[in-house]
Amino acid sequence: MKFKIIPILPLLLSFVFLTSCEKDDPEIDYMATYPVSGDWTVNYYVENDEGELEEVANHTQIIAYNTSANVPTEIWIDDHGSFWDYKVKTSLNMTDLTFSGNELDNEHYESKVTITDGKVIKNGTKVNGMQADSIYFRVSFDDDEEPYGTIYHAAGHRSNGFGD
Template identity: 30%
Template sequence: MKKLLYILAVGFIGLTACDDTELDNWDSAVLDYSGSYLYQVSEPDGTLVADYDNEQKLEFYNTSADVANELWIDDHDKVFELRSKFFFDGDAGSFKSKSIAFADLTNNEKAIVVPEPKPTALGETTVVARDYIRAAIVEGKIIKNGATTLGKNITDSLYVSIVLYSGNVTFKSEEVPVEYRSNPDKEEFKWVLDAVAYDATADESYIISGHRYTGFTEDDY
């Protein structure tokens, strides 16, 4: 019996240590923003574009630098195909992009994926029209305990006014190093990002509204 109690005690200590580690991992500079949010999307005039869906989540998380007001927003290809790094002024309760000028924003990783087929020689270029090359937050709010879920649980509310910039993406050909070729004896080429060009006539603005995902089944849509 004493041996069993000792094993249980050691196991409890180990679990406690693990929990502490998990807490440390979540101690980020953007903790007040971080998490997954269920959401709907509307045009500025209120026209519904995408309604709530339990598989449709907008995720906010810290960058590798883990500094305040610098974070990634990712919709996991559900509505916008957006994964971009944002730089904010303010705090989680009231934030906006430091600049909404196209030149000051970072590229949406989903919009600069290299095209197919691959190039066949050096000196080739291709220009591809792409939606949502960059994005800016005009206004955002994450309100602590500001929402009531379907299951009557209290959680944080989300409001984001976003503008999405589209245009053209230019790729140029580059030789693949020998060690990365499928056949070392055969020349191989790949596309690399060369430039992005903004089309001011293609701007789109949307309102994202929702709440922090609770994980409770009674809150599922």
């Protein structure tokens, strides 16, 4: 009986080559704006005459992401038209995970947007039994007609893909 070594040799050499190579996987770093950056599910509220918050929109999407400079001092906030159709670049403080800006240029159409009291709280809420980061900010629009100057409260959590 003749043993054929030829077909086994390439397989053996491939195995030796693959196991002997050391992988130089670089560490994957988060962007400079993480954990503020990400996909967020938010509800919008307005304050009524009694000072209570009434919901005006629910389960809308906000995306917060780094600018092309990838610095920890500015971030894009973009709702992709899920509530008001705004996209603004606002200042960011990564030390306390806060963001805000007055009369910011809306990149989607000509208008001004003001964001105040923006804050991300790590592990600030539970969503479907899982711990999640939470987000809160106030937003107003210079083209809001009724009543002009309405301040909307946006509150929500990091989207987790589990039916949030």
